[in-house]
Amino acid sequence: MTEFLHVIPAWVELIFLTFCIGILVCHLWVLDDPAGARFPSEGKIEARLWPLFRTGIAAIIACTIADLLIGAVEMGGGPITAVFPLLPTVIFKTHFGRVWIIRCAALLLLTFPMQAGRSYRESRGVLLFIFAPGLVIAMTESASGHASDAGDFSIAEIADLLHLLAASLWGGGLFALAVVILPMLIKRDDQTSIARVAGRFSRLAGYAVGVIAITSLYNAWSYVGSFTALLKSAYGLTVLAKVILLFTLIQLGAFNRYVSVPLLRERAGASPARSVMIDRFAAKLFSRIRHRQDRQDIAALFLRIVRIEAVLMAGVLLCAALLRH
Numbered sequence: 465m466t467e468f469l470h471v472i473p474a475w476v477e478l479i480f481l482t483f484c485i486g487i488l489v490c491h492l493w494v495l496d497d498p499a500g501a502r503f504p505s506e507g508k509i510e511a512r513l514w515p516l517f518r519t520g521i522a523a524i525i526a527c528t529i530a531d532l533l534i535g536a537v538e539m540g541g542g543p544i545t546a547v548f549p550l551l552p553t554v555i556f557k558t559h560f561g562r563v564w565i566i567r568c569a570a571l572l573l574l575t576f577p578m579q580a581g582r583s584y585r586e587s588r589g590v591l592l593f594i595f596a597p598g599l600v601i602a603m604t605e606s607a608s609g610h611a612s613d614a615g616d617f618s619i620a621e622i623a624d625l626l627h628l629l630a631a632s633l634w635g636g637g638l639f640a641l642a643v644v645i646l647p648m649l650i651k652r653d654d655q656t657s658i659a660r661v662a663g664r665f666s667r668l669a670g671y672a673v674g675v676i677a678i679t680s681l682y683n684a685w686s687y688v689g690s691f692t693a694l695l696k697s698a699y700g701l702t703v704l705a706k707v708i709l710l711f712t713l714i715q716l717g718a719f720n721r722y723v724s725v726p727l728l729r730e731r732a733g734a735s736p737a738r739s740v741m742i743d744r745f746a747a748k749l750f751s752r753i754r755h756r757q758d759r760q761d762i763a764a765l766f767l768r769i770v771r772i773e774a775v776l777m778a779g780v781l782l783c784a785a786l787l788r789h
Contacts, residue, residue, distance in 0.1 A: 486636015
């Protein structure tokens with residue numbers, strides 16, 4: 465039970481880190497794109513997202529402090545009241561402490577752009593500047609977990625970082641869409657913007673799924689090793705639970721990508737998106753399902769599925785926190 469309680473701050477930190485990265489991704493590539501295409505509701509949505517971003521950063525800071533105390537308890541082997549004299553040694557004399565210092569520096573660097581005025585904060589350059597410390601914080605997650613056992617900047621650590629970043633892009637975008645973006649657009653009945661947001665996010669999520677699939681196979685090969693270990697070890701069972709959740713997420717995401725998004729584009733009067741071979745194959749595969757869904761409120765259905773995906777992603781992040789410890 466104590467070990468599980470140690471995982472809770474790591475889980476909460478992963479959720480809020482994912483949410484913050486997802487908000488930045490939505491600002492950069494979903495609400496706005498490199499060509500500068502915007503839509504009428506974008507400013508009001510961004511005004512709702514920034515307070516949530518600040519809340520997420522505050523939660524990450526709190527979890528970072530808790531992470532230090534828990535790490536010191538694990539190293540010292542005594543009660544939490546006895547670790548305070550050990551904190552200077554843990555911070556300055558251990559690998560965990562050095563990674564913790566880097567994370568604190570990234571969090572500090574992240575707070576400065578947040579003080580900028582709205583017009584500056586929402587410029588593409590400032591958003592990219594904010595995104596960089598977010599990447600560093602994600603890197604410290606990998607550098608302080610089990611992947612770091614193979615050494616700094618090892619293949620295992622890089623694979624873990626890519627896995628986390630892809631999950632943050634996908635999961636954080638789901639959180640942002642489910643909590644703020646889609647409810648506001650549906651309330652305003654902005655069919656064009658809903659179709660545009662759904663299409664952009666679906667494309668980004670597809671890239672993220674590809675990275676997650678590759679890195680998941682590598683991690684399973686590196687840390688589980690055999691099918692027997694998958695079923696007879698706590699680590700293997702946690703991996704199995706994570707795989708089941710991810711498979712369910714991929715199924716729901718495929719439904720949205722090949723059923724909901726095309727129907728949203730049709731309702732908005734937009735031209736069909738450019739397709740490749742896999743898109744044409746999926747369109748035929750899902751054609752009957754798409755026909756049955758044609759008379760439903762597609763935007764509301766899309767939002768419901770996104771919310772289910774967001775809950776499942778929280779479960780995936782819980783498995784990730786358990787695996788890191």
